[in-house]
Amino acid sequence: MAAPSLDILKEDQIRINKYSYLNMQNHEVQRELKISEEKVNALQDALDELEIAMESEVRIMIGESFVLCSEETALSRLEKLRDAKKEELSNLRAQAEISQKEMSALKTYLYAKFGSSINLEED
Amino acid sequence: MSQTIPLSQPSSNPRKIPSVVFFEHVGELVAQYGADPLLKQLNELYSKYKFMEAQLQRSKQVLRAKLPDITNALEMVEYLQSTQEEVKVDFQLSDCVWTKAEIPQTPSVALWLGANVMLEYPHEEAIDLLRKNLGNAESALESTNEDLKFLKEQITTCEVNLSRVYNYTVISRQGK
Numbered sequence: 001m002a003a004p005s006l007d008i009l010k011e012d013q014i015r016i017n018k019y020s021y022l023n024m025q026n027h028e029v030q031r032e033l034k035i036s037e038e039k040v041n042a043l044q045d046a047l048d049e050l051e052i053a054m055e056s057e058v059r060i061m062i063g064e065s066f067v068l069c070s071e072e073t074a075l076s077r078l079e080k081l082r083d084a085k086k087e088e089l090s091n092l093r094a095q096a097e098i099s100q101k102e103m104s105a106l107k108t109y110l111y112a113k114f115g116s117s118i119n120l121e122e123d
Numbered sequence: 124m125s126q127t128i129p130l131s132q133p134s135s136n137p138r139k140i141p142s143v144v145f146f147e148h149v150g151e152l153v154a155q156y157g158a159d160p161l162l163k164q165l166n167e168l169y170s171k172y173k174f175m176e177a178q179l180q181r182s183k184q185v186l187r188a189k190l191p192d193i194t195n196a197l198e199m200v201e202y203l204q205s206t207q208e209e210v211k212v213d214f215q216l217s218d219c220v221w222t223k224a225e226i227p228q229t230p231s232v233a234l235w236l237g238a239n240v241m242l243e244y245p246h247e248e249a250i251d252l253l254r255k256n257l258g259n260a261e262s263a264l265e266s267t268n269e270d271l272k273f274l275k276e277q278i279t280t281c282e283v284n285l286s287r288v289y290n291y292t293v294i295s296r297q298g299k
Contacts, residue, residue, distance in 0.1 A: 007147060007148055007149065008147065008283065008287070009147065010145055010147065013145055013280055013283060016279060016283060017275070017276040017279045017280060020275055020276070020278075020279040021272055021275050021276060021279075024271075024275055025272075059213060062198050062199050062202050063195035063196060063198050063199035064195055064214070064215065065199070065212045065213060065214035065215065066212060066213040066214070067202065067210055067211070067212050068210075068211040068212065068213075
């Protein structure tokens, strides 16, 4: 962050700190979003392949090993996992949206108050 | 003569990390303590916070790596408990070597507790233990995150303090 003006109110310091924290948190959430999206896609692909393959017995990954089980067991397990991950993904997206809204409100306020004395961009 | 400038104070943080003192008027502070000692001590405080932040980030990585191990173990034990017949698996013997195994119906599983110790538990107890470990790891991760949030606030305040004092000295020097 570049040079702010000389006398700062406590509330403004709190706002700056909040923006900084939201920024850090947003990076984390974006990272987790990406991982979650990939997981959902992988699970959906697995489900599609399973339907096409029409095997009676398949191996699915449990923990770190592959367990042989019937197609129905695999199907229901995968569907449950995929739905859980989808919900996780939409929660993450909601969280990202909330913090981004808050960040842009703070940004507007801080730029209005401090103008060019403050820099809130990513470098 | 060097005096310790009160730049930090005890806080309500559970891990007793001190918080940075916020001052509204830079001029008074510079007049009281002098710009150079101020800048020097502020920089020291700043590096301490940054060091602590790096430490916490490292331990956060370690915790995050532990979580999938516990969840995998839990998944497997729950699956073993749920099946009524023997389980056929392909598991990893070593890097690039996989092999088949037949796991008969057993009432218990053995859990690796670390320190070269492995204990046998019935399914229910194993699941309880793993769930407890998972809960502990998750709450440790949460408190690390809480500390990181607190630290981030202190670091930001410290940075702002530093630049304000510095700017004050620049402006007052220009004024002279």
